[in-house]
Amino acid sequence: MKILVAVKRVIDYNVKVRVKADNTDVDLTNVKMAINPFCEIAVEEAVRLKEKGVATEIVAVSLGAKECQEQIRTALALGADRGIQVQTDQSLGSLAVAKLLKAIVDEEKPDLVLLGKQSIDSDNGQTGQMLAALADMSQATYASEINVDGDNVNVTREVDGGLQTLSLKLPAVITTDLRLNEPRYASLPNIMKAKRKPLDVKSPEDLGVAVSSTLTTIKVEPPAERQAGIKVASVDELVEKLKNEAKVI
Amino acid sequence: MAILVVADHDNSTLGAGTLNTVAAATAIGGEIHLLVAGSGCSGVAGQASTIAGVSKVLLAENAALENRLAENVSLLVAELGKDYSHILASTSTDARNMMPRVAAVLDVDQISDIIRVESNDTFARPIYAGNAIATVQSSASIKVMTVRSTGFDPVSAEGGSASVETVASSHDAGVSSFVSEELAQSDRPELAAADIIVSGGRGMGNGENFELLYKVADKLGAAVGASRAAVDAGYVPNDMQVGQTGKIVAPKLYVAVGISGAIQHLAGMKDSKVIVAINKDEEAPIFQVADYSLVADLFDAIPELESKL
Numbered sequence: 089m090k091i092l093v094a095v096k097r098v099i100d101y102n103v104k105v106r107v108k109a110d111n112t113d114v115d116l117t118n119v120k121m122a123i124n125p126f127c128e129i130a131v132e133e134a135v136r137l138k139e140k141g142v143a144t145e146i147v148a149v150s151l152g153a154k155e156c157q158e159q160i161r162t163a164l165a166l167g168a169d170r171g172i173q174v175q176t177d178q179s180l181g182s183l184a185v186a187k188l189l190k191a192i193v194d195e196e197k198p199d200l201v202l203l204g205k206q207s208i209d210s211d212n213g214q215t216g217q218m219l220a221a222l223a224d225m226s227q228a229t230y231a232s233e234i235n236v237d238g239d240n241v242n243v244t245r246e247v248d249g250g251l252q253t254l255s256l257k258l259p260a261v262i263t264t265d266l267r268l269n270e271p272r273y274a275s276l277p278n279i280m281k282a283k284r285k286p287l288d289v290k291s292p293e294d295l296g297v298a299v300s301s302t303l304t305t306i307k308v309e310p311p312a313e314r315q316a317g318i319k320v321a322s323v324d325e326l327v328e329k330l331k332n333e334a335k336v337i
Numbered sequence: 338m339a340i341l342v343v344a345d346h347d348n349s350t351l352g353a354g355t356l357n358t359v360a361a362a363t364a365i366g367g368e369i370h371l372l373v374a375g376s377g378c379s380g381v382a383g384q385a386s387t388i389a390g391v392s393k394v395l396l397a398e399n400a401a402l403e404n405r406l407a408e409n410v411s412l413l414v415a416e417l418g419k420d421y422s423h424i425l426a427s428t429s430t431d432a433r434n435m436m437p438r439v440a441a442v443l444d445v446d447q448i449s450d451i452i453r454v455e456s457n458d459t460f461a462r463p464i465y466a467g468n469a470i471a472t473v474q475s476s477a478s479i480k481v482m483t484v485r486s487t488g489f490d491p492v493s494a495e496g497g498s499a500s501v502e503t504v505a506s507s508h509d510a511g512v513s514s515f516v517s518e519e520l521a522q523s524d525r526p527e528l529a530a531a532d533i534i535v536s537g538g539r540g541m542g543n544g545e546n547f548e549l550l551y552k553v554a555d556k557l558g559a560a561v562g563a564s565r566a567a568v569d570a571g572y573v574p575n576d577m578q579v580g581q582t583g584k585i586v587a588p589k590l591y592v593a594v595g596i597s598g599a600i601q602h603l604a605g606m607k608d609s610k611v612i613v614a615i616n617k618d619e620e621a622p623i624f625q626v627a628d629y630s631l632v633a634d635l636f637d638a639i640p641e642l643e644s645k646l
Binding site for chain 1: 404406407408411429430431433434435436437438439440441442444445446447448449450459463464465466467468469470471472473474475476477510512513514515516517518519520527529530533557574575576578581582583589590600601607610611612613624625626627628629630631632633638641642645646
């Protein structure tokens with residue numbers, strides 16, 4: 089089967105973001121960028137499915153400015169076979185991304201699309217579900233286990249209160265949770281090999297998708313600062329404060 | 338125009354987040370209708386009808402809705418939702434699973450996880466794991482949103498007297514089916530919904546030592562969490578991870594034990610009402626956000642804490 093994996097270029101999860109002084113956005117100039125952690129898990133899962141002989145081809149796709157080719161190369165170094173970049177300098181909302189991915193799905197006809205459950209920048213958690221709806225595919229979000237079984241895929245999901253297992257008809261969209269796997273590191277030889285793997289560049293116009301949004305960000309502000317509290321000298325004092333001052337126990 | 342709130346439930350009990358979501362709907366203003374979609378869930382509709390501020394409860398029952406599979410429920414919600422100005426649901430996994438599908442079917446953007454209502458088209462939501470708050474205005478004809486429970490005080494579950502109206506539903510996309518579920522056996526509350534959380538970090542030393550935290554948690558009726566360091570070191574499974582790539586929590590009380598307070602961890606818990614830090618390193622960054630700081634060896638302090646609760 090063919091697997092399509094969507095990867096997003098985001099700020100590295102270790103970086104402390106700073107809001108711009110004019111409150112228009114966070115400041116992303118000169119900060120370290122990386123592949124979104126949940127997308128990395130999606131790539132790893134696709135590679136494992138290929139290693140098990142379930143998948144035959146893995147296509148990694150990313151949407152955005154030219155720099156997102158770095159994240160496609162990372163996916164290729166981890167084991168994806170080829171890449172597709174949809175080049176646009178516009179900022180894309182989840183619905184626009186889902187529409188662009190739907191157009192790629194129409195062209196590539198994958199049996200399985202893997203995405204992260206959310207990106208750690210916008211924290212929307214929408215794209216996989218929207219793609220599944222637009223492409224009329226079954227979906228499983230927050231996957232912690234994936235087992236392909238003929239024309240179906242069984243997915244165990246992390247839900248409130250525990251785990252739930254669903255059986256989906258292929259083609260399906262699956263979004264990954266943290267527990268699904270532990271991504272490997274790309275070795276230097278694989279990074280070198282990845283440079284020679286094919287990477288197609290397309291535009292939203294090629295795909296016939298208008299990337300508009302009904303959402304406008306009015307302002308971006310830092311959250312309220314939390315003030316340091318008091319030091320307590322003993323466990324007794326701590327229990328007393330929690331009972332009588334904070335009244336939380 | 339009226340607001341449609343999609344109730345969170347398990348066919349027998351109404352989810353607590355529904356009350357916070359109705360509070361968000363009340364802040365937007367307008368008539369509030371509550372949709373209970375499931376199977377054998379008329380009891381839930383009964384519970385829903387007494388929620389303060391709800392004027393009508395829509396009850397949709399269909400075997401295909403029993404497990405609230407996104408493919409099926411989203412078709413129903415999108416069809417009913419056409420007549421509403423806003424469609425809201427709490428940020429339960431069911432809603433986060435289903436609502437973006439509703440938005441896509443209606444061809445509108447979705448706003449996830451709102452924490453504040455500025456006006457009927459402008460909302461605040463955290464981005465970058467809570468390290469920035471974005472105020473977003475929507476010109477969409479139907480505003481599809483999920484509501485972060487910790488952003489809104491719940492409305493009263495009593496005092497309302499909504500009528501219950503049955504709506505027909507034959508929505509079944511037929512592409513997915515429920516196989517099984519395995520709900521956590523623990524008597525401890527679920528991490529995301531707990532009022533009190535006790536979390537351990539690398540300072541716990543090993544997995545066995547988490548037993549110390551479980552004992553404290555059981556006395557407090559608390560859930561137990563962990564930092565990424567504790568998960569990466571293999572002390573506990575990663576579904577216990579609190580932080581940017583783990584779970585985002587905002588309990589009434591968060592007790593951080595042996596956690597230094599790296600930004601990724603703070604991102605997951607700094608909206609907690611009261612934070613307690615127990616760490617032997619008095620320079621640990623966690624003390625900068627803690628309301629009550631105790632500089633002590635956790636192996637002395639935690640057993641003592643347990644004995645004094």
